[in-house]
Amino acid sequence: MVKSGNYDVVVVGGGFLGLNCAFFCAEAGLKTLVLDQAEPGSGASGGLVGALSPHLPRNWSEKKQFQLDALISAARHWKKIEAISGLPTGYGRVGRWMPLDSERALENARGQEPAALEAWSGEYEWMVGPAPSWMSPEVATHGAIHETLSARIDPRKALASMVEAVRRKGAEIRSGARVLRVEDGIVAMDTETFGAAHIVLAAGMGAGPLHAQVVSGGMGRGVKGQAALLTDPGGLPGQMVFATGLYIVPHGTDLIAVGSTSEQDWVDGLTTDEQLDDLTARAVEVCPSLGRSSVVERWAGVRPRAPKPDALLGPVPGRENIWFANGGYKIGIGISHRVGEMTAAMIQGRKVELPERFKAASHGLTAL
Numbered sequence: 087m088v089k090s091g092n093y094d095v096v097v098v099g100g101g102f103l104g105l106n107c108a109f110f111c112a113e114a115g116l117k118t119l120v121l122d123q124a125e126p127g128s129g130a131s132g133g134l135v136g137a138l139s140p141h142l143p144r145n146w147s148e149k150k151q152f153q154l155d156a157l158i159s160a161a162r163h164w165k166k167i168e169a170i171s172g173l174p175t176g177y178g179r180v181g182r183w184m185p186l187d188s189e190r191a192l193e194n195a196r197g198q199e200p201a202a203l204e205a206w207s208g209e210y211e212w213m214v215g216p217a218p219s220w221m222s223p224e225v226a227t228h229g230a231i232h233e234t235l236s237a238r239i240d241p242r243k244a245l246a247s248m249v250e251a252v253r254r255k256g257a258e259i260r261s262g263a264r265v266l267r268v269e270d271g272i273v274a275m276d277t278e279t280f281g282a283a284h285i286v287l288a289a290g291m292g293a294g295p296l297h298a299q300v301v302s303g304g305m306g307r308g309v310k311g312q313a314a315l316l317t318d319p320g321g322l323p324g325q326m327v328f329a330t331g332l333y334i335v336p337h338g339t340d341l342i343a344v345g346s347t348s349e350q351d352w353v354d355g356l357t358t359d360e361q362l363d364d365l366t367a368r369a370v371e372v373c374p375s376l377g378r379s380s381v382v383e384r385w386a387g388v389r390p391r392a393p394k395p396d397a398l399l400g401p402v403p404g405r406e407n408i409w410f411a412n413g414g415y416k417i418g419i420g421i422s423h424r425v426g427e428m429t430a431a432m433i434q435g436r437k438v439e440l441p442e443r444f445k446a447a448s449h450g451l452t453a454l
């Protein structure tokens with residue numbers, strides 16, 4: 087076994103969460119290494135959709151506030167990443183339309199208005215009104231919501247930009263580096279080990295075996311999602327559309343992403359099937375002009391879900407210097423820079439306000 091150097095921080099996993107943790111650690115001057123068993127972005131992060139949308143404004147909670155803070159600060163963060171890397175991320179606060187197809191949906195949408203005003207501090211709008219002409223009247227029988235907080239990012243461009251920014255901040259990234267063992271102060275692959283003053287566990291759905299070495303209970307069962315990339319048929323505005331589980335995300339190029347299925351029971355997390363055809367057909371029902379699009383790519387991945395459907399962050403129980411950065415589930419891209427910022431702050435011994443439900447204990451995880 088070769089010992090390949092000592093680091094202040096070794097991050098296991100190079101998805102959006104791990105790369106953001108590495109970025110903020112490196113920016114703070116910590117000697118940082120990212121290890122990914124394949125390539126950065128080869129897990130859930132390497133998908134197509136990139137919708138950065140808020141939770142519903144009613145029944146506000148600290149979890150919703152955490153995400154809102156992330157959505158608001160995202161513009162600044164991704165601009166900064168672009169400036170450091172010199173590469174685009176595809177970020178844009180384009181807003182979102184949601185068709186209303188019943189009296190009940192309309193009533194609910196109107197009921198959210200005052201909550202949005204309060205929770206979003208009047209900075210972003212939630213408006214209920216007539217549906218736009220490009221949306222099928224059949225799915226928007228009762229009008230539509232238009233909100234101006236949502237943004238989109240191009241996941242693959244953003245990852246490439248992030249990788250470059252992390253390197254320019256001085257961190258190392260190693261691909262093909264599968265971590266098999268973690269213990270206090272040591273991260274081990276099959277033939278190499280690294281000394282690590284701090285270890286960040288950000289291995290997405292690959293984290294189960296590593297979590298099992300440091301804590302009782304592991305990861306939850308991931309939820310599979312399928313998405314497609316279509317050519318832009320023209321005639322659609324640059325805003326996103328959300329219609330019960332379906333996202334239509336124009337990427338400001340000539341491509342539009344459609345996602346995502348939500349599958350609890352799956353065998354192969356990486357294959358696509360007729361469920362994606364159904365989803366694409368629904369997208370055409372909502373925006374008929376998509377009927378002229380061609381499918382450029384089909385993609386599937388598994389959303390990292392911790393034991394509960396909340397992020398899993400903060401210290402590993404019973405360990406001084408091992409940290410969770412996982413459980414991004416359906417909103418992992420959107421919250422990833424806040425996860426990185428907070429994890430780096432905790433590593434530097436600073437106090438952060440981490441929502442209780444994101445902590446290991448809330449996920450039922452206890453020290454070994």
Ligand SMILES: Cc1cc2nc3c(=O)[nH]c(=O)nc-3n(C[C@H](O)[C@H](O)[C@H](O)COP(=O)(O)OP(=O)(O)OC[C@H]3O[C@@H](n4cnc5c(N)ncnc54)[C@H](O)[C@@H]3O)c2cc1C
Pocket residue numbers: 098099100101102103104121122123124125126127128129130131132133135136137138263264265266288289290291292293296310311312313345346347386387388389390411412413414415416417418419420421
């Ligand atoms: C279809 C679909 C659509 C989605 N849409 C959105 C969306 O619109 N907006 C949004 O915010 N989120 C979305 N998500 C969720 C989001 O993609 C994830 O929450 C996020 O990417 C998780 O990032 P991560 O870094 O935690 O994990 P991952 O991206 O899975 O990264 C984990 C990394 O760890 C590496 N790894 C695993 N095990 C090891 C090991 N033992 N040693 C070394 N490396 C290891 C893997 O190779 C991988 O690169 C979507 C997910 C899916 C599947």
